[in-house]
Amino acid sequence: MATTLPGTTSAGPSRAQEKNAPEPGGRRRSGWGLTVLIVLASLAVLLPLYFTVAMALKSSEEAATGSGFSWPWPMRFDNFATAWEMTAFPRAFAISLAVTVATVAGLVTLASCAAYAIARNWERKLFRWSYFYLLAAMFIPFPVIALPQIKLVSIVNLDNPAGVAILHILFGLSFNVLLYTAFLRSIPYELEESARLDGASTWQVFWRLIFPLLAPMNATVGIFAFLASWNDFMMPSLITSDPAMQTIPVVQSIFQSQFSANYNVAFASYLMAMAPTVLAYLFAQRWVMTGVTRGAIK
Amino acid sequence: MNVSDPRPPARPGRRSVLKAAALGAVAAPVLSACGGDGDGTRLRFYQSKPEVLGYFDQIIEDFHRRQSGIEVKHDATGSLVASFVRDAPFDLVCVNYNLDESGTFVGRGVLSDLAGLPEAGRIDPNVQALVGQYASYRDETSVLPYSVTAAGVIYNKDLFAQHGVGVPTTWTELIRACETFRSRSVIPVYGTYQAPWTISQGLFDYLVGGTLDVADFFARLKAQGTDVGPDSEVSFQRTFAPAVEKMLQLGSYANPDAASRDYPDGNAAFAQGKVAMYLQGPWAIGEITKANPRVRMGTFALPATDRPADRKARVNIDLSLWIPRGAAEPEAARQFLSYLMTPAVMDKYNAENLAFSPVRNAPAVTDERIVDLEPYVREARFYQGAGTYIPGIIPLTNYLQELVFTGDGDRFLGKLDNDWRRLAVRSL
Numbered sequence: 004m005a006t007t008l009p010g011t012t013s014a015g016p017s018r019a020q021e022k023n024a025p026e027p028g029g030r031r032r033s034g035w036g037l038t039v040l041i042v043l044a045s046l047a048v049l050l051p052l053y054f055t056v057a058m059a060l061k062s063s064e065e066a067a068t069g070s071g072f073s074w075p076w077p078m079r080f081d082n083f084a085t086a087w088e089m090t091a092f093p094r095a096f097a098i099s100l101a102v103t104v105a106t107v108a109g110l111v112t113l114a115s116c117a118a119y120a121i122a123r124n125w126e127r128k129l130f131r132w133s134y135f136y137l138l139a140a141m142f143i144p145f146p147v148i149a150l151p152q153i154k155l156v157s158i159v160n161l162d163n164p165a166g167v168a169i170l171h172i173l174f175g176l177s178f179n180v181l182l183y184t185a186f187l188r189s190i191p192y193e194l195e196e197s198a199r200l201d202g203a204s205t206w207q208v209f210w211r212l213i214f215p216l217l218a219p220m221n222a223t224v225g226i227f228a229f230l231a232s233w234n235d236f237m238m239p240s241l242i243t244s245d246p247a248m249q250t251i252p253v254v255q256s257i258f259q260s261q262f263s264a265n266y267n268v269a270f271a272s273y274l275m276a277m278a279p280t281v282l283a284y285l286f287a288q289r290w291v292m293t294g295v296t297r298g299a300i301k
Numbered sequence: 302m303n304v305s306d307p308r309p310p311a312r313p314g315r316r317s318v319l320k321a322a323a324l325g326a327v328a329a330p331v332l333s334a335c336g337g338d339g340d341g342t343r344l345r346f347y348q349s350k351p352e353v354l355g356y357f358d359q360i361i362e363d364f365h366r367r368q369s370g371i372e373v374k375h376d377a378t379g380s381l382v383a384s385f386v387r388d389a390p391f392d393l394v395c396v397n398y399n400l401d402e403s404g405t406f407v408g409r410g411v412l413s414d415l416a417g418l419p420e421a422g423r424i425d426p427n428v429q430a431l432v433g434q435y436a437s438y439r440d441e442t443s444v445l446p447y448s449v450t451a452a453g454v455i456y457n458k459d460l461f462a463q464h465g466v467g468v469p470t471t472w473t474e475l476i477r478a479c480e481t482f483r484s485r486s487v488i489p490v491y492g493t494y495q496a497p498w499t500i501s502q503g504l505f506d507y508l509v510g511g512t513l514d515v516a517d518f519f520a521r522l523k524a525q526g527t528d529v530g531p532d533s534e535v536s537f538q539r540t541f542a543p544a545v546e547k548m549l550q551l552g553s554y555a556n557p558d559a560a561s562r563d564y565p566d567g568n569a570a571f572a573q574g575k576v577a578m579y580l581q582g583p584w585a586i587g588e589i590t591k592a593n594p595r596v597r598m599g600t601f602a603l604p605a606t607d608r609p610a611d612r613k614a615r616v617n618i619d620l621s622l623w624i625p626r627g628a629a630e631p632e633a634a635r636q637f638l639s640y641l642m643t644p645a646v647m648d649k650y651n652a653e654n655l656a657f658s659p660v661r662n663a664p665a666v667t668d669e670r671i672v673d674l675e676p677y678v679r680e681a682r683f684y685q686g687a688g689t690y691i692p693g694i695i696p697l698t699n700y701l702q703e704l705v706f707t708g709d710g711d712r713f714l715g716k717l718d719n720d721w722r723r724l725a726v727r728s729l
Contacts, residue, residue, distance in 0.1 A: 063591045063592075064591065064592055064593070067565070067568065067569055067572065067588065067591055067592030068569050068572060068573060068592045068593065089354075150382075150386050153383045153386045153387050154386050154387060154388075156387075157386075157387035157388070157389065162387060240378065240379075240380055240383075241380050241383045242383075244379070244383075244384070244387065244389065246374070246375075246376040246377065246378050246379055249378050253378050254378060256378060257349070257351050257354060257377050257378065258351065259351065260350070260351050260352075261498065262564075262584035262585070262588075263351060263352050263584060263587060263588055264565065264588075265351070
């Protein structure tokens, strides 16, 4: 084993290392193929991002005529100021954030509680049927029941962001209960049994034992709920009656119509709205990836 | 797991949960009632045309300076349908007048009658008649036109002068102009077929409107009921065939890549001086000017026959004012409506936005980009686009896209007749 890579521990080199290390020719070629693939893949992300940043810094004239690739000069940072003012950005941002946080927190708690109750009482008819009842909601898209929802929500004085958050939670419930229930079935009942033997109540079992074990699924549900709620346009635009209480996607609709578009200001505004998502992603990348793939398998 | 914790489980009691819920239910309406801070009347005003949001904010500011009893709240993002559904419609609405949205509100009688207002008497009856062509409710005046835009062929004045082409007044002259431009390697007509609505707005509306009486056709078609087909007295197949033939003829002079060009591409190409003619309305002029303020352009009404007297302009009520019957503050709404319709405010808006005032004896239009269409508006030689009479549930613009790609006019008109009949059967 003279060809062990430097830096690897000498204790029993694996078969993979043996295979990788010696043949220099073959290894380089496969490395190139992979590099090209990664470059292409990253271009798919970086190119649109470049367009967005470049467009946000253009003048109206450059935005209308220039190519997407041309870098604006001089750069117009006042697009950001215009967008900030036109959308009343801090207020819209705060409302979007509040709705999203409430949705994520509400969904994670409510869906996990419901799924726990259902999964542990599967043999009882009431719980089994309530599971199917919740699942059935997946087949009802919001636009179909939009008008009665608007009416209902305004009768109970919830035609505001609180109502939007509640509806986001309710509409997310079915799919997320499905995810949680499937995941809960893989948690051995014996764990719970031992906790019960130690005298834990149901409430304690759930919060001290089950909920922490659900962490990967919490991440999945949280990420999907965050994206869906943050990006939603239709529900807040229909449900919220006070224009001063609108979320960012709705407020941003003023930049574009069929006949005219303020691309430069719009993109400056989009960048600002994207910022928290991008930042959250940068910091939480690891959990996002594991969370998303776990969601894909379950 | 450590469960030797002597504390009882941290469990919110049923009572406290119920108490909190009840408190929330009581607090919500109270809080929302606390929202109003001024002691005056609060007027909810809806206006969402993106280009003029700032303009209307300025008007509202001026209005606040003139009086103190009414506070206008400008909403640009709400939903009209939702506001009606929750029984809290806006007090005053200023929007584009069309068949599917405003027209529906008119037809259902949810808008108040404005006939008694002195402002209603100032509107040119020919323009007011346009409203009734989509929908009406009894004999009421539910909608007041605020701004009329006229559309025709936007042309590049420099290219026309450079190649010695005069503004065409007949169909033959128009085709000859296209030939000239083509032989000099200038794009005669720019097509943006990737945006289906532009085919309807341009080729379809102009050639149908230029060859037949659109309002009369649709009035007779509606009166005919469900019996629509190739053999019925009024039908698309019977009446529109010559217009469709001309559409395809004019369309053959479009840029070869028209299928993949979108509306902003068209504006950009015209701004760069590559295009002689562009079938668009004043909304495109604004976008072109934004891209290149130096391009010299004008607009002429597209001649679709060989008699110059047949030329007409396509118009639409770009902004209209209406007050729902259920408005909470109808009096304040009428007051603000009157202010919006004072000549100083209304004429300034229309002049700045390349539009025409709908009132009689409106001041002359001076902008060279639209001035040539003024006689058509004042003499009522105009029509609303044929495409705008067809409910959105019939996918006209998609059919048009298919038409310009395949050139199969019979198939296109047959589909329109079928769809129209099906809709008539269903809605009876």
